[in-house]
Each structure stands twice: as structure tokens, then as C-alpha cells.
Amino acid sequence: MSELADRLVSGDRAALARAITLVESTRADHQGDARALLTDVMEHTGGAVRIGLTGVPGVGKSTLIKAFGTFLTRQGHKVAVLAVDPSSTRTKGSILGDKTRMGALATDPDAFIRPSPSAGTLGGVTRKTRESLLLCEAAGFDVVIIETVGVGQSETEIAGMVDVFVALMLPGAGDELQGIKKGLLEHAEILFVNKADGGNEKRARRAARDLEAALHLFTPTNPHWQPKVLTGSALEGRGMDTLWEAITAHRRAMQAAGAFDARRREQQVGWMRAMVEAMVLERFKASPAIRSALPGLESDVADGSLPASEAAERLIALWTKTRFD
Numbered sequence: 457m458s459e460l461a462d463r464l465v466s467g468d469r470a471a472l473a474r475a476i477t478l479v480e481s482t483r484a485d486h487q488g489d490a491r492a493l494l495t496d497v498m499e500h501t502g503g504a505v506r507i508g509l510t511g512v513p514g515v516g517k518s519t520l521i522k523a524f525g526t527f528l529t530r531q532g533h534k535v536a537v538l539a540v541d542p543s544s545t546r547t548k549g550s551i552l553g554d555k556t557r558m559g560a561l562a563t564d565p566d567a568f569i570r571p572s573p574s575a576g577t578l579g580g581v582t583r584k585t586r587e588s589l590l591l592c593e594a595a596g597f598d599v600v601i602i603e604t605v606g607v608g609q610s611e612t613e614i615a616g617m618v619d620v621f622v623a624l625m626l627p628g629a630g631d632e633l634q635g636i637k638k639g640l641l642e643h644a645e646i647l648f649v650n651k652a653d654g655g656n657e658k659r660a661r662r663a664a665r666d667l668e669a670a671l672h673l674f675t676p677t678n679p680h681w682q683p684k685v686l687t688g689s690a691l692e693g694r695g696m697d698t699l700w701e702a703i704t705a706h707r708r709a710m711q712a713a714g715a716f717d718a719r720r721r722e723q724q725v726g727w728m729r730a731m732v733e734a735m736v737l738e739r740f741k742a743s744p745a746i747r748s749a750l751p752g753l754e755s756d757v758a759d760g761s762l763p764a765s766e767a768a769e770r771l772i773a774l775w776t777k778t779r780f781d
């Protein structure tokens with residue numbers, strides 16, 4: 457195991473790919489190995505700019521990642537791209553993080569692209585992504601982009617693992633309102649109105665103004681940063697420099713306020729708490745005593761002969777008892 461850790465820390469891409477496979481595996485022995493590996497490399501983590509990127513399908517996420525990733529690797533950065541897509545399965549082909557959508561970035565030696573792990577609960581997928589993020593950092597990637605589709609819950613999950621949250625928007629009328637409805641604006645710290653090209657520039661600028669106006673209706677969730685609205689074209693590679701400037705300005709503002717480290721600390725503790733909850737539930741459900749008692753209790757609750765609270769209490773008591781037998 458420590459050999460894999462050594463190779464990972466030395467920046468070996470094959471080792472990184474193997475390590476992520478280990479983290480994604482559902483086999484108990486693999487999970488144990490993954491935990492040991494993460495513990496080994498922990499001191500080498502934390503060094504990346506962690507960027508969350510979201511937006512509705514078709515807004516231009518993969519096109520932007522291609523352009524932005526290439527812009528960054530040309531400046532000497534090492535860029536990793538991870539995807540969170542709870543709807544995808546390996547067999548169906550992942551929508552996000554698909555290497556064929558990333559063009560030249562997929563073969564760039566300074567870029568690492570990892571598609572979404574196979575379908576599971578959102579919590580399960582994001583847990584794997586969080587751990588993969590740490591592995592990418594240990595392997596020396598100094599920018600990690602986490603891509604997700606702009607659908608409700610995943611935003612909150614991603615906001616909980618990145619330093620800065622970027623939302624891609626379309627210049628079309630009404631989309632800014634759509635963003636508000638979806639709660640997208642709640643987490644977005646940088647908004648990038650994409651497709652400001654081919655005669656769309658004016659519309660994009662108007663959308664940006666509308667978004668700015670809409671943002672003023674919100675109490676910012678981050679008191680140290682007023683969300684920035686940018687326009688650009690992923691297709692033409694325009695606006696990549698201002699996007700990076702906004703990301704670094706955000707980082708400076710957070711650091712100056714002492715909020716950067718505080719956010720990371722909170723996120724780390726939050727991950728642990730979320731994991732405890734998930735693990736307790738998982739083990740509860742897997743317990744043979746619970747599995748045999750559950751159908752009977754459920755039918756008693758269903759036909760009204762037992763209060764739900766009493767059934768719940770009995771299940772917990774049963775589980776507690778079997779754990780100490």
C-alpha cells in the first residue's frame with residue numbers, strides 16, 4: 457500500500473488512476489486499503505484550488521473545461537477534472553467528465569480527467585469524489601475542477617467540498633430567473649454567462665446585468681465575497697483570464713478575512729459527520745437482526761397496530777443489543 461502512496465505522491469498518473477479506482481470500489485477490503493492510502497497521503501493534500509463548476513446541460517461546461525483547462529496548463533498549472541453525476545452509470549456512459557468531450561485536454565500531460573463514478577446515491581458519489589479530490593492533490597494537481605449538472609441537491613453537496621463555486625449561465629432570456637428558482641444563485645460565487653459570441657454579446661451583457669440585479673435580492677451566503685458576474689465564450693476561449701482572475705481574487709478575499717482556512721476546516725468536519733450518518737444507516741440496514749425484524753414491524757406499523765415511534769424504538773434497541781452481544 458505504501459508503495460502506491462509513494463508513487464501517487466511522486467505524481468505517477470497510473471498510480472492516481474489506480475488509487476481512485478480503489479476509492480470508488482465497493483469491496484470492503486478495497487475500502488480498507490483506500491482508507492489506509494488516504495491516511496498515508498493526507499499530509500500531501502490541501503494544495504489545490506478547488507473549483508466547483510455547475511450549469512444546466514448544454515450551457516457549455518465541457519467546452520469551458522477544455523478551454524479553461526488548456527489556459528491553465530499553458531500557465532504551468534496541473535489541472536484535474538472530476539465529475540459528479542448521480543444519474544450516470546458506467547454502462548450507459550457517463551455524461552459528465554467524458555474524455556471525448558474534453559478534446560485536447562484529455563491528452564494534455566498536465567491534465568487528468570476522471571469521469572463520474574458509477575451511479576449510486578448522491579451522497580455515495582460525492583463521498584468518492586471528495587476522496588478522489590484529495591488523491592489528485594496528493595499527486596500534485598494544483599487546480600481541481602469538480603463538474604456537476606445544475607440540478608438542485610448536487611449544488612449543495614459540491615459547495616461543501618470546494619473553495620469557490622462557479623455557475624455557467626446562458627444568455628437567453630429567462631435563464632437568470634431559472635437559476636434563481638433552482639437555488640443555483642444561492643451557492644454561486646462567480647457566474648459566467650457563456651456563449652457571448654456570434655452576435656450574442658449584447659444579450660449576454662444584458663443577462664449579466666439582470667443577474668447582477670437579481671443577486672442583490674439575496675443575502676450573500678458568503679459575507680466576505682460579493683458574487684461576480686462575467687461574460688465570455690468557452691467556444692472561442694474568451695474570458696478564461698477574467699475567470700481565473702475572479703477565482704484568485706475570491707481566494708485572496710477569503711484568505712484576508714481568515715475565512716479560507718475556516719471554510720476548509722468546517723468542510724472537513726462536515727464530511728466526517730456526513731460519513732458517520734451514512735455509515736450508521738448502512739450498518740443498521742445490513743444488520744441480520746434488523747433485516748429479519750423489519751418486515752414484521754413494518755406490517756404492524758402499516759396496519760396501524762403499532763405506533764411508528766414504538767417500532768422505531770424497538771428496532772434501535774434491537775440493533776444496539778445485537779451490537780453488544
Ligand code: GDP
Pocket residue numbers: 511512513514515516517518519520557650651652653654688689690691692
Ligand atoms: P455541457 O452539456 O454543459 O457540457 O455543454 P457542452 O460543452 O457540451 O456544449 C453544448 C453545446 O454548446 C455544444 O454544441 C458546444 O459547442 C456549444 N457551446 C459551448 N460553449 C459555447 C460558446 O461559448 N459559444 C457557443 N456559440 N457555443 C458554445
